[in-house]
Amino acid sequence: MTKAHIHILKDANEVSVKAADMIQEVVEQNERPVLGLATGSTPLGMYRELIDRYQAGEIDFSAVRTFNLDEYYGLAPDHPQSYYQFMMKSFFEHVNVPLEQIHIPHGKPTDVQAYCQQYDAWIEKAGGIDLQILGIGVNGHIGFNEPADELQPFTHLVRLKEETIEANARFFERREDVPQYAITMGIRNILQAKKIILLAIGEDKAAAVAGMLNAGITTRLPATFLQLHDHVHVLVDEAAASKLVSTSR
Ligand code: F6R
Numbered sequence: 001m002t003k004a005h006i007h008i009l010k011d012a013n014e015v016s017v018k019a020a021d022m023i024q025e026v027v028e029q030n031e032r033p034v035l036g037l038a039t040g041s042t043p044l045g046m047y048r049e050l051i052d053r054y055q056a057g058e059i060d061f062s063a064v065r066t067f068n069l070d071e072y073y074g075l076a077p078d079h080p081q082s083y084y085q086f087m088m089k090s091f092f093e094h095v096n097v098p099l100e101q102i103h104i105p106h107g108k109p110t111d112v113q114a115y116c117q118q119y120d121a122w123i124e125k126a127g128g129i130d131l132q133i134l135g136i137g138v139n140g141h142i143g144f145n146e147p148a149d150e151l152q153p154f155t156h157l158v159r160l161k162e163e164t165i166e167a168n169a170r171f172f173e174r175r176e177d178v179p180q181y182a183i184t185m186g187i188r189n190i191l192q193a194k195k196i197i198l199l200a201i202g203e204d205k206a207a208a209v210a211g212m213l214n215a216g217i218t219t220r221l222p223a224t225f226l227q228l229h230d231h232v233h234v235l236v237d238e239a240a241a242s243k244l245v246s247t248s249r
Contacts, residue, residue: 004213004232008241012201015235016045019133022197022233023050024059026131034123035066036132036190038143039083039090042199043133047091054095061097065126067119069134069143069190071105073112073157073181081171082107105155105183116155116183123189132193136200139163140208140221144184147220153188157181187225195231198223200240209236210243 009015023046027033037043053059068087077084084104092102103122109115123129134142139161145151146161159181160168169175190196200209212223213234226232 003230004226004234006213006234006241006244007236008244009235009237011237012045015199015201015237016043016049018235019043019046019197019199020049020053023131023133024053026195027059027061027064030130031063032127033064034126034128034130035064036129036185036193037066037068037087037091038133038135039068039070039086040135042135042201044090046133046199051091051094061095064097065101066097066103067123067126067129067185068104069132070182070184071107072179073107073183074179075107077104077106079107081177107179107183109183112157112183116157119155119183119185120189123185129189129193130195132190132196134190134196134198134223134226136198136205136208136212136223137164138167138204138208140211140223142190142198142223142226143186144182145187145190145222147222149219151219151222151225152186154186155183155189156186158184187222191225191229193229195233196226196229197233197235198226200234200236202237203239203242205236205240206243209234209240210245214245 071083075082105119139147144158165178169178172178211221215221215224217224217227
């Protein structure tokens with residue numbers, strides 16, 4: 001059983017619109033809103049929707065500060081497959097978040113440990129994250145907190161699991177090009193957000209979504225840790241909801 005608010009929506013478009021509505025609300029209600037952002041295929045429609053609203057003059061991002069969840073380790077910000085480039089092309093180049101208010105983990109820091117601590121300090125200095133957007137991996141990861149014996153609380157370097165490398169190979173020319181490590185916010189960073197929205201689209205996420213909501217809390221399915229948070233909204237399309245038992249609808 002879970003306290004999460006589960007929204008089962010017709011399709012990917014409805015998920016994107018609902019997520020954009022929730023972001024807009026936080027942006028409008030806070031003087032200096034802090035958003036935690038994700039990359040990947042899932043939030044692309046949401047970014048598109050927010051860009052459309054910005055271009056229609058319906059939303060202003062000038063006071064928004066952002067922190068991305070993760071970045072591939074070893075890819076500099078100018079690398080075409082870096083999450084830095086992904087975020088610029090998919091969102092930031094089209095809206096008015098000032099560059100100095102955007103934070104995306106650097107993929108090639110000189111001192112990884114010091115950099116991770118710095119990233120946590122920046123989040124804290126910003127007053128914490130008001131709204132964190134999450135996708136979910138087919139293996140139940142959130143950010144790049146992969147299934148493991150132990151999870152890390154704060155921003156850290158992590159070795160990606162084979163299934164994650166496999167899933168993300170579609171963005172690279174060759175599978176060997178997918179980085180094996182990433183820098184990611186930790187579980188505590190995520191749980192410290194005031195509000196969390198997890199988006200899941202498509203049948204290949206159905207098992208992870210069902211596990212996240214119905215299993216006990218386990219490091220083997222990191223998204224189960226969201227059960228510890230009081231303000232989680234799960235936005236799923238019908239395909240991603242297809243393995244939920246009826247009591248949790
Ligand atoms: C991305 C991230 C990942 C993705 C997840 C789902 O910043 O943190 O946890 O959200 O791997 O990826 P997609 O949306 O591509 O299926």
